[in-house]
Amino acid sequence: MSVTSIDNKNKFMLWAISGGRCQYRGCNKILHTDILTKRNFNQSYIAHIVADVAGGPRGCATRSPLLADDITNLMLLCDTHHRLIDRDDVIGNPEVLLLEMKAEHENRIANSSNISADKQSHIVTLNANIGVHTPNVQYSIISQSLLPDYYPAVAANIDLGTVNTLNKDSDPNFWNFELSNLQQRFDRLLFPLLNSGDIKHISLFGFAPIPLLIKLGVLLNDITSVDVRQKRRNPDTWKFDDDINTIYNFSTARDVKTQVALKIELSDNIADERITRVLGDDISIYSISIDHPSNDFVKSRKQIIDFGEKMKEAFREIKKIHGQEVLLNIFPAMPISLAIQLGRVWMPKADVSMKIFDQNYALGGFSEALEIKHL
Incomplete structure (x- = not known):
C-alpha cells in the first residue's frame, strides 16, 4: 500500500493527461461516471509504477523514494487494474510494460485533444x-x-x-x-x-x-x-499509409461495335470471354487495370483519388467514341473504396448511363445487378 501523499498538482496533472480514463492497455474506462447510474463520482486510483517503498510492487531501495511523487511514475487506473498490477499479477506487469501503457494512453489523449474543431x-x-x-x-x-x-x-x-x-x-x-x-x-x-x-x-x-x-x-x-476508407487485410486496419503511387492503365477497345463494356481489373483479371458469354460478340471492350491485381493493394488516399481521375478519363473517352446515349456495361473486380469512388466521380448529366454487373459463382458468373441512368 502507498505511504506517499501525492501532491494535488500531480493529481490534477495525471487526471488531465489521462483524460479521466483508466490507463491500463485495452481498458480506457471512464473514471468519473458510473456506467449504470450515470452518476458522477471519482472511481480512480493513483498507482505507482515503481512502488513508493522498496518492498512494494516493482519497488527499489534507491529509486522508490525518488519517484514517490513523480508524475512520470504515476498511473490513473480503475479498481480492477489497480488490484491487478499491485496484487494479483505483479510479475505479469513489470515496470517496462506499465511505462509503455502509460505512454500509449497519454499520447492517444494528446493526439485526440490536438485535433481542431x-x-x-x-x-x-x-x-x-x-x-x-x-x-x-x-x-x-x-x-x-x-x-x-x-x-x-x-x-x-x-x-x-x-x-x-x-x-x-x-x-x-x-x-x-x-x-x-x-x-x-x-x-x-x-x-x-x-x-x-x-x-x-x-x-x-x-x-x-x-x-x-x-x-x-x-x-x-x-x-x-x-x-x-478501405479495409485492409495485412495489417488488419482501416487506417491509411502515406501517399502511394499506383499506375492505372486505360486500354481502349479494338473495334467500335453496338454495345460497350468496361472491365475494371484491379482485384483480378477478367477474360473477355466472361463478358461475351453474357452480352455476345457485338461489343467493344475497354479496360482499367493495374500491373499486379490484388484485393489488398489500396493503402493510401492518393490511390483512391488517382483511380477517380482515371475513371473520369474513361467516361470521357467512351462518350466521345460511342456517344452520350450508349449504355456502358461495367464488369468490376475492384476494392470496396474504389467502387464507391467510381460512383462519386460519375456525373449524372455529363456521363453515359451504366449497367453494373456482379460476379456471382452461385449464378455461374457475371449477372446484371443494377442500372444507373444519366439525366
Whole structure:
C-alpha cells in the first residue's frame, strides 16, 4: 500500500493527461461516471509504477523514494487494474510494460485533444450480405481509425445497410431489396443532415457487394466532402499509409461495335470471354487495370483519388467514341473504396448511363445487378 501523499498538482496533472480514463492497455474506462447510474463520482486510483517503498510492487531501495511523487511514475487506473498490477499479477506487469501503457494512453489523449474543431467527421457505414458472409462494421473499431486526422462528430455511426437478413446476392429479388433499402435509409438518415448543412465531412466505411457501393457513391456524388476508407487485410486496419503511387492503365477497345463494356481489373483479371458469354460478340471492350491485381493493394488516399481521375478519363473517352446515349456495361473486380469512388466521380448529366454487373459463382458468373441512368 502507498505511504506517499501525492501532491494535488500531480493529481490534477495525471487526471488531465489521462483524460479521466483508466490507463491500463485495452481498458480506457471512464473514471468519473458510473456506467449504470450515470452518476458522477471519482472511481480512480493513483498507482505507482515503481512502488513508493522498496518492498512494494516493482519497488527499489534507491529509486522508490525518488519517484514517490513523480508524475512520470504515476498511473490513473480503475479498481480492477489497480488490484491487478499491485496484487494479483505483479510479475505479469513489470515496470517496462506499465511505462509503455502509460505512454500509449497519454499520447492517444494528446493526439485526440490536438485535433481542431473543424476536424469533426460523421461516420457513415454500409453493411450488406456478400455471398454467404454477413459483415458488420462496428463503430468501436472504425472510430479509432479516424484519429489523428479527424474525430467522430457523434458517438454513433449512420448505418445505411442491413445485416443478418435472409437475403443473399443469389436471390432473384436481392438487388431490388437492397437498392430500395439503401435509398430509403439514405433519404431518411443522411440526406436531411447533408441538406441542412449539419454534416460537413463524412468518413465512409463500406462492406457490401460492389454494385451497392457504386450506387452509394452516386448518391453521395463529389459535392459532399467524403473520406472513403478501405479495409485492409495485412495489417488488419482501416487506417491509411502515406501517399502511394499506383499506375492505372486505360486500354481502349479494338473495334467500335453496338454495345460497350468496361472491365475494371484491379482485384483480378477478367477474360473477355466472361463478358461475351453474357452480352455476345457485338461489343467493344475497354479496360482499367493495374500491373499486379490484388484485393489488398489500396493503402493510401492518393490511390483512391488517382483511380477517380482515371475513371473520369474513361467516361470521357467512351462518350466521345460511342456517344452520350450508349449504355456502358461495367464488369468490376475492384476494392470496396474504389467502387464507391467510381460512383462519386460519375456525373449524372455529363456521363453515359451504366449497367453494373456482379460476379456471382452461385449464378455461374457475371449477372446484371443494377442500372444507373444519366439525366
